[in-house]
Amino acid sequence: MVQNGPEVRKHxxxxxxxxxxxxxxxxxxxxxAITSIFGTLIPQQESAMRVAENLSPTLVxxxxxLNLFDMYHSWWFRLIIGAxxxxxxxxxxxxxxxxxxxxxxxxxxxxxxxxxxxxxxxSFALKQAFEPVSDAVGDLLxxxxxxxxxKEKEKAAFFFVEKGRFTHFGVYLVxxxxxxxxxxxxxxxxxxxxxFVNIPEGEGVxxxxxxxxxxxxxLPFSVRCDKFTVEFYPNGTPKEYRSDLVxxxxxxxxxxxxxxxxxxxxxxxITFYQSTYGTIPGNKVRLSLKTRDNGRNAVVEAExxxxxxxxxxxxxxxxxxxxxxxxxxxxxxxxxxxxxxGEETQIWLFKNHAMIEQRFxxxxxxxxxxxxxxxxxxxxxxxxxxxxxxxxxxxxxxPGVPLVWAGFVIIIIGLFITFFLSxxxxxxxxxxxxxxxxxxxxxxxxxxxxxxxxxxxxxxxQVRNKLDKP
Amino acid sequence: xxxxxxxxxxxxxYFFSFFFYLLMMVMHREIFGRMATVITLAGFAGHTxxxxxxxxxxxxxGIGRAPLSNLYESLIFFAWTLILLYLIVEWRxxxxxxxxxxxxxxxxxxxxASYSPGISxxxxxxxxxxxxxxxxxxxxxxxxxxxxFALAFxxxxxxxLKRLDRPEKKNLFLRIIPETWLLDELSYxxxxxxxxxxxxxxxxxxxWAHSAWGAYWQWDPKETWSLITWLVYAALLHSRMVRGWQxxxxxxxxxxxxxxxxxxxxxxxxxxxxxxxx
Numbered sequence: 082m083v084q085n086g087p088e089v090r091k092h093x094x095x096x097x098x099x100x101x102x103x104x105x106x107x108x109x110x111x112x113x114a115i116t117s118i119f120g121t122l123i124p125q126q127e128s129a130m131r132v133a134e135n136l137s138p139t140l141v142x143x144x145x146x147l148n149l150f151d152m153y154h155s156w157w158f159r160l161i162i163g164a165x166x167x168x169x170x171x172x173x174x175x176x177x178x179x180x181x182x183x184x185x186x187x188x189x190x191x192x193x194x195x196x197x198x199x200x201x202x203x204s205f206a207l208k209q210a211f212e213p214v215s216d217a218v219g220d221l222l223x224x225x226x227x228x229x230x231x232k233e234k235e236k237a238a239f240f241f242v243e244k245g246r247f248t249h250f251g252v253y254l255v256x257x258x259x260x261x262x263x264x265x266x267x268x269x270x271x272x273x274x275x276x277f278v279n280i281p282e283g284e285g286v287x288x289x290x291x292x293x294x295x296x297x298x299x300l301p302f303s304v305r306c307d308k309f310t311v312e313f314y315p316n317g318t319p320k321e322y323r324s325d326l327v328x329x330x331x332x333x334x335x336x337x338x339x340x341x342x343x344x345x346x347x348x349x350x351i352t353f354y355q356s357t358y359g360t361i362p363g364n365k366v367r368l369s370l371k372t373r374d375n376g377r378n379a380v381v382e383a384e385x386x387x388x389x390x391x392x393x394x395x396x397x398x399x400x401x402x403x404x405x406x407x408x409x410x411x412x413x414x415x416x417x418x419x420x421x422x423g424e425e426t427q428i429w430l431f432k433n434h435a436m437i438e439q440r441f442x443x444x445x446x447x448x449x450x451x452x453x454x455x456x457x458x459x460x461x462x463x464x465x466x467x468x469x470x471x472x473x474x475x476x477x478x479x480p481g482v483p484l485v486w487a488g489f490v491i492i493i494i495g496l497f498i499t500f501f502l503s504x505x506x507x508x509x510x511x512x513x514x515x516x517x518x519x520x521x522x523x524x525x526x527x528x529x530x531x532x533x534x535x536x537x538x539x540x541x542x543q544v545r546n547k548l549d550k551p
Numbered sequence: 552x553x554x555x556x557x558x559x560x561x562x563x564x565y566f567f568s569f570f571f572y573l574l575m576m577v578m579h580r581e582i583f584g585r586m587a588t589v590i591t592l593a594g595f596a597g598h599t600x601x602x603x604x605x606x607x608x609x610x611x612x613g614i615g616r617a618p619l620s621n622l623y624e625s626l627i628f629f630a631w632t633l634i635l636l637y638l639i640v641e642w643r644x645x646x647x648x649x650x651x652x653x654x655x656x657x658x659x660x661x662x663x664a665s666y667s668p669g670i671s672x673x674x675x676x677x678x679x680x681x682x683x684x685x686x687x688x689x690x691x692x693x694x695x696x697x698x699x700f701a702l703a704f705x706x707x708x709x710x711x712l713k714r715l716d717r718p719e720k721k722n723l724f725l726r727i728i729p730e731t732w733l734l735d736e737l738s739y740x741x742x743x744x745x746x747x748x749x750x751x752x753x754x755x756x757x758x759w760a761h762s763a764w765g766a767y768w769q770w771d772p773k774e775t776w777s778l779i780t781w782l783v784y785a786a787l788l789h790s791r792m793v794r795g796w797q798x799x800x801x802x803x804x805x806x807x808x809x810x811x812x813x814x815x816x817x818x819x820x821x822x823x824x825x826x827x828x829x
Contacts, residue, residue: 103793107786114782114811121772121822153770266768275766314676322679342679343763354765355679475765485767489754496750500743 100171109165116161120152166263173256180249183527188506190232190241195508195523203537204521206514207548211238214518214548215511221547222509225540240509248502248527254495261488269481274298280306281361281471285329289476302330302349307337309358309470322355324472340474354475362403363467366414368430372458380464388419391459396420403466410437412466418456426456430463503528507537509544520544554605554618555665555672557597558627562661564594565630569654576651579723584647591654595634602631605674614676619690622820623672626664628690629816630657632698636741640702644737648727652705685759693752693777697812699745700784704809706738707802714799735797738805746784753777772822776815783808 099105124132129150133141148155207214215238222229226242233239276289276298285305288297305327312320327337328348340346345354364385370392371378379392388399398418407413412432419425429451431437438445445452454460504527512519522541526533571587574580605618618624637653664670677686709728716725728734756774761767768774787804790796 103789106789107794110782110786110789114779114786117775117779117782120770121775121819125770153775316675318676319678320676321682343683343759345762345765352765354763356764477765479766482761482767486758489758492750493747493754496747500747 097171097175100168101175102168103172105168106165106172109161109168113161113165116152116158119149123149123152125153126151162263166260169256169259173253177253180253183504184246184249188241190230190508191234191239192508195525196510196521199521199523203523203541204519205541205545206517206519208517209548211511211513211518214520217547218509218511218520218544221543225543237510237512240511241506242509243504243506245502245504245527248498248504251495251498251502254491255499256495258488258490258492258495261491262485265481265484265486265488267481268484269479273479273481274477276476277356277474278476279359279471279473280304280324282306282309282469285327300351302328302335304328304348304353306472309472311358311470322358322472324355324474326353340472351476351478354477355472356475357473359471359473360468361471362405362412363469364403365467366400366403367464367466368400368414368416369462369464371460371462391418393458394421407431412463414463414466416461420456428453428455428461430461432463432466434462503532505533505536507540552605552608552672552674554601554608555623557601557604558661558672559665561594561598561601562658562665564590564597565634565654565658565661568594569651569658572647572650572654576648576724576727579727584650587650587654588641588647591634591638591650595631595638598627598631598634602627609674612674614674616677617687618674619687620677620681621671621675623664623670625690625694625816626660626670629694629697630660630664632694633657633660633701636695636698636702636744640737640741644729644733646729646733648729649702649705649709649737652709653702656701656705680763683759683763685755685762689752689755689759692748692755696745696748696750696752697816699741699748700780700805700809700812703738703741703745703805706734706741707805707809710734710738710802711799731798735801738802739791742784742787742805742808746781746788749777749781749784753781773815773819776811776819780808780811780815783811 123129123144133144133150136144144150148157152158218238218240219229219231222240222242226244228242230241231238232241275292277292278286278289280286283306285303286300287303288299290296291298307325307327309325310321310323312323314320322342324340325337326340326346328335330349336346336348338346340353340355342355345352347353366383368381368383369378370381372393381389383389383398383400385400385403388397390397396419398416400414401417402415404413404415407429410431410433413429416428416430417425418428427450430453431451434445434453445454449455453462505524506526507522507524510521510523512521522537522544524533524537568587568591571583571590575584575587602618605624609616609618619628633653634657637650637657640649641647665672710731713725713728713731713734716722716728729737753774756777757767760769760774783804787801787808790804791801
C-alpha cells in the first residue's frame with residue numbers, strides 16, 4: 082500500500098506538489114496543536130477582559146495584536162485550518178487515482194505468481210480424485226465468499242476469491258468527513274447565530290442578544306416563561322432547572338412545554354437551551370408609613386403602578402419603578418405621591434436607608450428627591466421587595482449541525498474501514514497429480530498481513546475437514 | 552462505603568502485581584510471571600466487583616447513577632480499562648513483560664483516586680448538566696481511548712529500553728522484553744484503538760455539549776486539549792501509514808501523545824472551563 086519507489090512528479094515545483102505533500106500535513110497538524118495550546122492558557126473572549134486588567138498595557142497590546150484573546154476565531158488560525166483543508170483535498174485528489182486503480186484491478190484467476198515461494202504449510206496432497214476435490218473446494222469457497230471465480234487449465238483448477246475491495250476508499254471517507262465537519266462549522270457561523278436572553282418569570286420576550294456583537298436580534302415569535310423552578314438535592318447541590326415556556330406566534334399560543342438542561346426545545350428552527358437563572362425584584366413591595374408624631378403607623382403592600390390611598394386620606398401614592406440596585410446604593414423603588422390638592426411629589430426610597438445615612442450623612446436632607454420625609458407628614462420606608470426568578474436561555478440556530486453530524490457518522494465508518502478492514506485476495510490451486518490432487522493456498526492483503534494469515538489458516542483447516550469427511 | 556474500601560485495597564493488589572512482574576523480569580523466573588498474572592486477574596475481578604457494587608450502592612442511596620461521573624470514579628474506571636486492555640494484550644501476545652510497565656500505571660491511578668486528599672470518594676448526585684444519556688457513552692469511549700494510549704506509551708518506553716539491549720550485555724531484564732518490531736507493531740495497534748475511541752469520545756462529547764449548552768464546540772480548554780491530543784496521534788498515524796516512519800520517531804510521538812492525554816485528563820482541571828467537575 083505504501084509506494085516507496087521513485088515518484089514521477091507531474092508538476093515539479095507547482096503549488097499542487099507543495100500541497101500534496103504529507104510533510105506539509107504533519108507540519109500543519111503539529112502547528113495547529115501547538116498554537117491551540119495558547120488559547121487554553123490565555124483566557125478567551127469574555128473572560129479575557131477580566132484578566133487583561135491585571136496585565137501590563139504593553140503585553141495586552143501585544144496579545145491583542147496577535148488576536149490571542151480570541152485566537153480560535155482569528156484570521157491566522159483560520160488560515161492554518163484552511164491550509165490543512167486544502168492540503169487534505171489536494172492529497173486526496175492526488176492519491177485517489179491510484180486507489181481507484183487498485184479498486185478496479187482484476188487479478189487473473191489463474192495467476193501462478195502468488196504460488197511462488199509458498200511456505201510448505203500452505204499446500205497439501207490428497208489421495209483423492211481431482212474432480213471431486215476441486216468441486217469440493219469450489220463449494221466450500223462459495224459458502225464463504227460472495228463471488229468465486231474458477232478457471233480450468235490443463236493440469237489444475239484455479240479459484241480466486243476476495244473481499245474488502247471497497248476498503249481502498251476508507252481513508253477518503255475519513256478525509257471527506259473532516260471536510261464535512263469544517264463545512265458545517267463554516268455554515269453555522271455564516272448562516273446561524275448564538276444568542277442569549279434572560280426572561281423574568283411571567284414575562285415574554287421577542288428579541289435576544291447576540292453573543293458576539295451584543296446586538297439585539299428580533300425573533301419571528303415571542304416566548305414567555307410562565308414559571309421557573311429550581312430543585313435541589315438534600316445536600317444542596319442543584320438537581321434540576323426548569324423553565325415552563327410558551328411560544329406565541331401571530332398572537333396565538335403555538336407551543337408550550339418545559340425546558341430543562343440537556344433537553345432543549347426547538348421552535349421554528351430556533352433552539353432554546355436552559356443555561357442559567359437568577360433573581361430580580363418582583364412587582365410587589367412592602368412599604369411602611371410613619372407620621373412625625375408616631376401616631377399613625379401603616380404598612381402597605383403596593384403593586385407596581387397600582388395607586389393606594391394614603392392612610393390619612395391626604396391623597397394617593399403609587400410605586401412606579403423598582404430597581405434592584407439604584408445609583409449603586411442597593412434596592413430602591415420610585416414612589417409618586419399625588420395629594421388631593423397641590424404638587425405631586427416623587428421620591429426614591431432605598432431599602433438600605435440606615436446604612437446610606439451612615440455613609441453619606443445628610444444625603445437625604447440635601448436631596449428632596451431622595452428624602453423619605455419629603456411629603457409631610459409621612460416618612461416612607463421600604464421594608465421588603467418581592468423577588469422572582471428569571472431564566473437565562475441560550476438561543477441558537479445552526480444550519481451547519483446536520484453536516485457536522487453526518488461528518489461524525491462518516492468519520493467513524495471511515496476510521497473503522499481504514500484501520501480494521503483490508504482488501505484480501507486468496508487464490509486456491511487444485512493440481513492434478515499422479516496419485517490424486519494437491520491443494521495450494523496463496524493470498525495478498527492491502528494491510529494486516531497477520532489477519533490474512535489467520536484467515537488462510539482457518540480456510541486450510543476447513544478444506545481439510547471437508548475433504549477428510551466427504 | 553464498602554466499594555471505596557475495596558477499591559483502596561485493590562490499589563495494593565496492583566502494586567503486588569507490578570512487584571511480581573518486575574521480579575519475573577529481574578530474576579528471569581516464569582513462576583513470578585504466572586503469580587503476577589494471577590494477582591492481576593484477582594485484582595481485576597475485585598475491581599469489577601467494587602465498581603458494580605458502587606453502582607448498586609448508589610441505587611441504595613436513592614441516587615442511582617453509573618459510577619462514571621467525577622474524578623474519583625473516572626480514575627477508578629481508567630485503571631479498570633487499562634488492566635482489561637493489558638490482560639487482553641498479555642493473553643494475545645503471551646508476553647508478560649508488558650505488565651511491569653502497565654501495572655504501575657494502574658497502581659498510580661488507583662492510589663491517586665483513593666489516597667489523594669483532594670479527591671472525594673463519596674457518591675454524589677448528578678448536577679443537571681451531567682444528567683444525560685450521553686454521559687456513559689462519552690466517559691466509556693474516552694477512557695478506553697486513554698487506556699489504549701497509556702498502553703502504547705508503556706510499549707514505547709519498552710521499545711526505547713529494548714534498543715539499549717546488546718547480545719553481549721546479557722541483560723536479563725532487557726532480554727525478556729519482546730523484540731522491537733513486535734513492540735512497534737503492538738504500540739501502533741494500541742494507538743489505532745486509542746485513536747478510534749478518542750474520536751468517538753470527542754464526538755459523543757460534542758453531541759452532548761450541543762444538547763446541554765447549545766454548541767457542539769466551544770474551544771473550552773478540555774475540548775481544545777482533546778483536539779491537540781487527537782492531532783498529535785493523527786500526525787503519528789499519518790507519519791507511519793504514509794511516510795512509513797517506524798521505531799524511535801514513532802515511540803517519541805507516542806510518548807508526547809500520552810503527555811497530551813494526561814494534560815487533557817488531569818492538567819486541564821487547573822485551567823478554568825466547562826469540565827470543572829471531572
